[in-house]
Amino acid sequence: MTATTIGRRGLLATGTTLAASGIIRPPEARAAQQLNLVLESEVVILDPYMTTAAITRTFGFHVFDTLFAMDGQGRIQPQMVESHTVSADRLTWNFSLRPGLKFHDGTPVTATDVVASLNRWMPRDALGRMLREAHASLTTKGTLGFELVLKRPFPLVLDVLGKPNAPVPFILPERLAKTPGDQRITEIIGSGPFRFLPDQWRPGNVMVLEKFADYVPRSEPPDFLAGGKRVKVDSIALRVMPDQATGATALLANEIDYQQYVPFDWIPRLERSRDIKLLSLGGLHQFQGNFRLNHAAPPFDDPAVRRVLWKLVDQSTVLQAIGIPEKFRAPQCPSFWMCDAPYSTTAGAEIANFSIEEAKADLARTAYAGQPVQFLEVSGSISQTAAHVLIQNMKAAGFTVDEQQMDWGTVLARRARHDGWSMFAVYSNGVDMLTPLTHFYVASTCADYPGWSCDERIPALTRDFANAETLEERLRLTAEIQRLAYELTPSVMWGQFTIPAAYRTSLVGLMESSFPIFWNVEKA
Known part of the structure; x- marks a missing residue:
């Protein structure tokens, strides 16, 4: 779910002022390969299972990874999973993870992490509860394999495991997935293309996600949430602005690279700029x-x-x-x-x-x-x-x-x-x-x-x-x-x-999606 702005609470708490070019560092001081982004709101809940808020989901898709994912045609494709089989009676599903996957703390992703994650996630999601009701067992089969046995056929197994709807079934390390469902995880460790930097998080001001050097993208081309997630920048900075107009001003001044939602009364001004593109989607x-x-x-x-x-x-x-x-x-x-x-x-x-x-x-x-x-x-x-x-x-x-x-x-x-x-x-x-x-x-x-x-x-x-x-x-x-x-x-x-997004023409490879996605994006 979405809201458009963040109040002044966080900005005042960090002593940030709204002087010209003072909200964020001036362009010349920025890292050459950092994207400065203004999303729909500030990320305030980091545990991806604890809320249906869209901003947490956006954060989650960059920091965590999923077993399956939806492509631009609405089809479910393998993501962390390398292969899977289903028995003739549609009751036994076997899955194998891609080799070489790692969490941000350097530990390998295993089937044990998957089973623990799904067991924590299923009770917290409507579709997850359906899967839990239909399943008889969920067990590991070696280091990278896991088996789902159903009590009755459930046609939506892959749709559930690859659903883009929050809370998304992201995979966590087992030690974090064992956190009781009514408590938030205390560390943010995923296996996604970006890793969260807690020491650079300034609530009310900025959150930085850094390229995860050990991420292993799929070989296929990127396609919405599926395919190869290749990170082409060093980091992305999620900036907090007091309102949308301030964000649009920063975009025109080249102080940020992307604004997820622009004010409707700013659209004519942004359309006149040769340095700005608008992304408007329908249906x-x-x-x-x-x-x-x-x-x-x-x-x-x-x-x-x-x-x-x-x-x-x-x-x-x-x-x-x-x-x-x-x-x-x-x-x-x-x-x-x-x-x-x-x-x-x-x-x-x-x-x-x-x-x-x-x-x-x-x-x-x-x-x-x-x-x-x-x-x-x-x-x-x-x-x-x-x-x-x-x-x-x-x-x-x-x-x-x-x-x-x-x-x-x-x-x-x-x-x-x-x-x-x-x-x-x-x-x-x-x-x-x-x-x-x-x-x-x-x-x-x-x-x-x-x-x-x-x-x-x-x-x-x-x-x-x-x-x-x-x-x-x-x-x-x-x-x-x-x-x-x-x-x-x-x-x-x-x-x-629809609310159009706006971005600097210097960004190359930005996917057309209602979900903000920043893998495969680079600055020209």
Whole structure:
């Protein structure tokens, strides 16, 4: 999940000032092969299993590695795995790791690390829990081999092991993977193409990832998250900026090389610069905005109160208020699984007709008694603008709203509590929201996941979807699951859109992806 900005907390804590060229070192002082990047937000949670935050996933794909990975066509390809076989009855899967893989502390990657990592990861992920439920055993077979035995056929084995959705099944050293699932790992040791430098981490200012000299890339060409990850720079520095406009200024001044999200009102200025390119993606690489609701505390523990919100969100108004140009947004989209996507459907959406007057009447018929809606807002972000549009409508319908502004890291901490919050606005990569198996707020139904929404019928239908053998059956199930999701209201969508990234033309080899990827990139 994403937010766009970081507050001033970290910058003030490090004594950084916002004088001209003073946010970061001037260009002439930079290492020749260091990329200076401004991503969607600061990385505040480093344990890749502990959050679904997109920024942690971005960090994870650079520092850790996966057994399988998705290519640009959505196909799952081997990554750390060299080969695998499956028995005729589809119950026994054997895998062999590529030889020569190492962790950043110099120890070899073994099957023991894989088994420990998957055992820690599976309980924390919706798809992982499905795999755990279907499996009978997961054991090592020598140093580089491991075997997965199923109790019943599970068609999605490779899709689960190679899924790009957070939390991603990254492989950790066994000693770290043995950390209890409710505790964060105390060291950041992966086997990915970059290694984390803790001594150069300045929270609120900069994080440095250094090229891992012993990384063994695959021989295939790079293809989204799959293929050969060849690092062509010495390091990447993840810079923290107080807002997007400051980042865009730094990009034009050649103080940074890449900005993941640029302000929409800066697009014309950036387009006029011959030294800047914009990267704008559509379709599955767009984003879905959601208002996530907390079902564990009043007033949204009441389903009737939750459903009132469907009549208070007009996606076109929200996206227009944010300032998203028409060419970067989709029309009103009623589908939990994205529009212009394989499983797009309108099932259940008839209750989502915008009408403040009808919402006011519906709310009056509920047991709502004026309890404050504690609305967490990410200060300065586009999601805050989306929140302001909804809040205005909520107040007009009769809700009492307590607006609480904070940075995204604080939202992540607050949402982990069962009380003290009612809702927040957020947006997510479309790749994460395409099916009932991956959609953050549907896939986590009846799981221990912030928001704690539950309708026992949804997990049962989701399991049926995972085991479905035909596209026709999957389409039927996605429609049925969406009908139930509209009733349950785990979240309310506020729009589908894209945010262009911007980068200096001196960068060569940057892949076109909604995930920021910096292997195979170099400076001309």
